[in-house]
Amino acid sequence: MAITRVAVIGCGLIGRRRAGVVSEDASSVLASVVDSNAALASEAGAEFGCEWNADWRPVVARGDVDAVVIATPNAFLAPIAIEALRAGKHVLLEKPMGRTLSEARAIAAAAAVAGRLVKVGFNHRYHPALGAAFALVSSGTIGRPINIRAVYGHGGRPGYELEWRGDPALAGGGEATDQGVHIFDLIAWFAGVPSEVFAYTQSAVWPIAPLEDNAFGLFRFDSSALASFHTSWTQWKNRFTFEVYGELGSVEVTGLGKSYGTETLVTGTRNREGGPPRMTRREFDGPDESWRLEWADFQSAIRDGKPYMGGPQDGLAAMAMLDAVYRSAATGLTTAVG
Ligand SMILES: NC(=O)c1ccc[n+]([C@@H]2O[C@H](COP(=O)([O-])OP(=O)(O)OC[C@H]3O[C@@H](n4cnc5c(N)ncnc54)[C@H](O)[C@@H]3O)[C@@H](O)[C@H]2O)c1
Numbered sequence: 001m002a003i004t005r006v007a008v009i010g011c012g013l014i015g016r017r018r019a020g021v022v023s024e025d026a027s028s029v030l031a032s033v034v035d036s037n038a039a040l041a042s043e044a045g046a047e048f049g050c051e052w053n054a055d056w057r058p059v060v061a062r063g064d065v066d067a068v069v070i071a072t073p074n075a076f077l078a079p080i081a082i083e084a085l086r087a088g089k090h091v092l093l094e095k096p097m098g099r100t101l102s103e104a105r106a107i108a109a110a111a112a113v114a115g116r117l118v119k120v121g122f123n124h125r126y127h128p129a130l131g132a133a134f135a136l137v138s139s140g141t142i143g144r145p146i147n148i149r150a151v152y153g154h155g156g157r158p159g160y161e162l163e164w165r166g167d168p169a170l171a172g173g174g175e176a177t178d179q180g181v182h183i184f185d186l187i188a189w190f191a192g193v194p195s196e197v198f199a200y201t202q203s204a205v206w207p208i209a210p211l212e213d214n215a216f217g218l219f220r221f222d223s224s225a226l227a228s229f230h231t232s233w234t235q236w237k238n239r240f241t242f243e244v245y246g247e248l249g250s251v252e253v254t255g256l257g258k259s260y261g262t263e264t265l266v267t268g269t270r271n272r273e274g275g276p277p278r279m280t281r282r283e284f285d286g287p288d289e290s291w292r293l294e295w296a297d298f299q300s301a302i303r304d305g306k307p308y309m310g311g312p313q314d315g316l317a318a319m320a321m322l323d324a325v326y327r328s329a330a331t332g333l334t335t336a337v338g
Pocket of ligand 1: 009010011012013014015034035036037040056070071072073074076077094095096121122123164178
């Protein structure tokens with residue numbers, strides 16, 4: 001079996017999680033961990049028993065690294081991804097795909113020139129309830145999708161404004177850029193890329209203006225389907241809901257495990273005679289396998305050339321939706337996506 005030699009850049013919450021997944025995968029070797037904070041890098045090196053570095057540049061240039069995982073603040077995702085692609089590496093970069101649509105386009109272009117794979121960290125696609133809901137919708141079980149309602153949020157934490165997510169230069173955007181892109185990706189996965197959006201943003205509680213702590217919007221599709229979203233850093237009790245309504249029924253996913261509550265899929269089958277629909281409920285209370293499954297998807301693409309989710313087109317779609325959300329919020333106008 002071909003072994004993929006991997007460098008993980010950024011040893012914070014997500015980078016360490018991804019380094020753990022890589023090091024537990026029999027078909028990957030964790031070659032190096034990198035963090036600009038040398039103490040964090042060396043701690044991660046000791047934890048995973050691999051080389052560490054405080055500078056990503058020599059690491060992405062290494063001949064013995066095949067793939068680079070990037071989990072830094074958003075500002076560094078594009079420059080590191082582009083440099084790694086130019087050095088011939090495959091890249092899994094965290095969401096969002098850069099801070100802006102133009103950074104996302106530059107990443108996609110660099111991948112096309114280099115002939116290397118890019119995957120954006122849309123791990124929600126690998127959550128079991130969302131996967132089961134997608135299978136039901138794509139097999140026609142609920143009929144033609146009519147509308148989607150999505151809510152995603154948490155309540156921040158004291159000093160949130162002092163973290164990199166509160167810094168426009170490092171984050172690029174507020175909550176729509178942070179958790180919103182997951183929702184935009186899911187909407188596009190289930191229903192295709194919408195044609196236009198009307199959105200409002202708020203900077204309501206956290207002193208992070210011009211960044212937003214809430215974004216609301218309504219996407220419209222060429223099919224006339226609609227998708228509403230609310231993404232929030234003032235959702236004091238963490239919440240995730242994703243509902244799709246079709247002509248024949250509905251699917252509703254709530255929770256993502258842990259603080260978001262048990263991941264649950266409720267399926268409704270419309271009663272054509274009238275009266276309540278037939279409802280079935282499934283709970284997925286196992287550990288969060290999304291990170292492992294996401295890595296396995298990427299590995300099979302690298303090793304065997306298999307199709308994978310979260311490629312450049314998916315990343316660009318979510319970033320085009322995000323870009324349109326911000327343009328709509330700034331102008332007060334319904335705005336074309338893309
Ligand atoms: N997929 C998801 O659900 C999910 C969840 C949370 C965060 N994320 C994404 O993961 C990325 C990291 O988020 P996090 O929560 O782990 O942040 P974090 O602050 O916990 O970690 C970021 C790390 O990057 C390091 N860093 C900063 N600049 C660097 C540089 N130039 N080179 C190397 N290292 C550098 C920091 O020292 C820090 O240790 C972000 O892009 C975020 O959007 C994704």
